[in-house]
Amino acid sequence: MSHSTAPDARSHRRRRRALAATLAALVAVPAAALTSAAAEPTAEPTPLAAADFRGVNWAMPGDNFTDDPVVPEGLSESDSYDTVKAKAAAVIEGFASTIDANTVRLPINFDSVPGTAWGDRYAGAVDAATEAGFNVILSMWEGNSPNGRIDDMNGFNAMWDAVVDRWGSNSRVHFELMNEPHGYSAGDWANIAATWIANRPEVPRNRIFVSGSGFNQDVTGVCADSRLDGTYLSLHSYTFFHGEMTYDQWMNTLAARIGNCGSRTVLDEFGAPTDDGRNYNDANSTDNFVRYIRAATDTVRNHDMGAVYWPALGGKHTQRPDYDWYSLYALEGSGTNLTLRVRSTSMVDRLHHAWGI
Missing domain, CATH: 1.20.5 (Single alpha-helices involved in coiled-coils or other helix-helix interfaces)
Incomplete structure (x- = not known):
């Protein structure tokens, strides 16, 4: 069925x-x-609907939680701005040509923004993406021992001020205030987000992503807060949040965490194994990963949401020694001549279904 x-x-x-x-x-x-x-x-285009964000995450090998500069897979901290930009242009072209993506979500931290040694070079990735017509979502990640809280509020504000100064006039760059703020209550997190917005009135609200509460698991609270009106909302969903469920249970769980906020919401982290032959097109599958991906992509489509897969490149090396078994691509080539090989065509099919293409 x-x-x-x-x-x-x-x-x-x-x-x-x-x-x-x-x-x-x-x-x-x-x-x-x-x-x-x-x-x-x-200078400002018509505001995007959440459903217009069709993309992938480009992450650091081993995940983006680091006390050092965050360096997505394929880049090197020794790369110059021009080298970063050339490498990123090749990767972004691969995202566009293989799956028709138009969005990339990139991590930042205190050591990876303009004004820092790596950040000034890493800016080439953002610039390459926007020049290719991509939307960029810059998301702030914690350090190596994440507790879901902002460790240094002054550093947090200085980091975001540097980012806004650099890309505030570029309407393709969007600002996700914090990845997975699970160390705060829903109300405390909403207060932090509202303060960020109030302190930066020059930033259009349709350039801001507010994470859902917990591990970005529920957007209904931030959606209901009128201080955050006009912003996009970020939702995350994984099987390890919930365990085994039927397709209908997955659908109901997602619906409860979205409420009537789908048109503002981007599911900007969700993923499943791509390297072991699972068929995500099988509507009768009893595999929990398959049921979950089918429910997630159906939910995105049914609720007019956006979807950004985790990860395209980079991510944890827990199940596989050299790559994240959720990663959509294998990175091939060398230097600035980089190419992408898709690991799962059925996962691509489900992304296309979610995106309505």
Whole structure:
């Protein structure tokens, strides 16, 4: 039995929303302003719907929790800005050509932002992605012993000020305030996010991602907080959060953690093994990973959400000595001549289903 919606329903809904927004704008703007706008285009594009984020995570080998600079797989801390940019351009082109992605989520930490030795070079990855037309989600990660809390609030603010100074005028760069803030209560985390926004009124709200509470596991609380209106919401889901469940249980669990907030929500971490032949297209599978991925991708599609797979490259080396068994790609080539090999075509099929393409 299929658990999908009609193939073109989502695209119709998005086209209707876009048309309605365009007509409303045209009615509201005086003719003189339209003439001026035609001569001098606005710097900010029409705000993206959450469903327009179709992407992958590019992570550091061994995961992004580190006390050192965070260096995604394929890059080297000794690389120059130009080398980073050339390598990133090759990787980003691979993401686009193999799965039609348009978004990459990149980690940052205190030692990996403009103004630091590595951060000034790592900026080449962000610049390569945006110049290729990609959306970039920059997410702040903790150090090597994560407790779900910001260890140094002054350092946190200085880090984000440097990022906003560098890319605040680039509408393709988005700011995810903190990855998995599980050391805070839902209310305390909302207060931190609201303070970040209030202190940076120049940052458009449609450039901000607020993580759900816990390990980004529930967005209903931050969605209901009016101080965070207009921001995107970040949700994470993995089998190890919940254990074995049926397809329907997975669907119900995800729905409860999204509520009516799907149009603002991007599932920017979810993943499963890609190197052992699991068939994620099998709707009758009794494998928990398959049921979970099918439910996650159906949920994204049904709720008009965005989806960013974890990981494309990088990640934990716990099940395999040399790579993350969830990783969508094997990185091949050398120097700046990098290519990507897809590990699981059925996982790509499910991503395409989630994205409505």
